[in-house]
Amino acid sequence: MSRTLTAYRVMASIVGVLLVVLCLVGVPLANFDGSPMWGVFDSTPTWVSTGSDAQHAGELITTYLGVAHGWLYMIFLFSAFLLSRRAGWDFPFTLVTLVCGTIPVVSFWAEHRATKRVRAEHPALVRT
Numbered sequence: 001m002s003r004t005l006t007a008y009r010v011m012a013s014i015v016g017v018l019l020v021v022l023c024l025v026g027v028p029l030a031n032f033d034g035s036p037m038w039g040v041f042d043s044t045p046t047w048v049s050t051g052s053d054a055q056h057a058g059e060l061i062t063t064y065l066g067v068a069h070g071w072l073y074m075i076f077l078f079s080a081f082l083l084s085r086r087a088g089w090d091f092p093f094t095l096v097t098l099v100c101g102t103i104p105v106v107s108f109w110a111e112h113r114a115t116k117r118v119r120a121e122h123p124a125l126v127r128t
Contacts, residue, residue: 001086001125005118008083011076012111015101018069023104026065029058076101080114087118 031037033055034046048054077098084094100110 001118001122004079004083004086005115008076008079009111009115011072011079012101012107012114015069015072015076016105016107016111018065018072019102019107020104022062022065022069026058026061029054030062031058073101083114083118087122089117093117 028045029048032044032047033050034043035050036042037044048058080097080101081094083089084097089097097110097114100106
């Protein structure tokens with residue numbers, strides 16, 4: 001159980017950091033040039049100018065970090081699901097833990113919550 005918890009915690013941290021950087025740095029730099037975005041918003045804040053180095057950096061971040069986050073999120077899902085089965089979590093707790101990996105910053109709360117529960121319910125199986 002200790003290795004499963006460690007794998008989950010590592011993946012939750014990596015995915016959480018990548019998601020924060022992607023959503024709070026990459027997307028604003030790539031898209032906040034005053035133009036419409038995704039066909040949803042009529043205009044965005046004008047933080048960067050079109051074609052600038054900052055916008056190019058944002059596009060690189062969203063392209064490469066977005067792909068990396070997607071692949072690593074799949075590994076996160078697997079490690080979280082494996083932990084949920086070994087720890088005997090009920091379906092609602094498992095679902096919240098899995099879904100929280102998609103929400104910036106909330107994923108860190110979910111990791112803390114899951115770790116706390118595993119340590120409380122299986123103290124003999126987990127090294128602190």
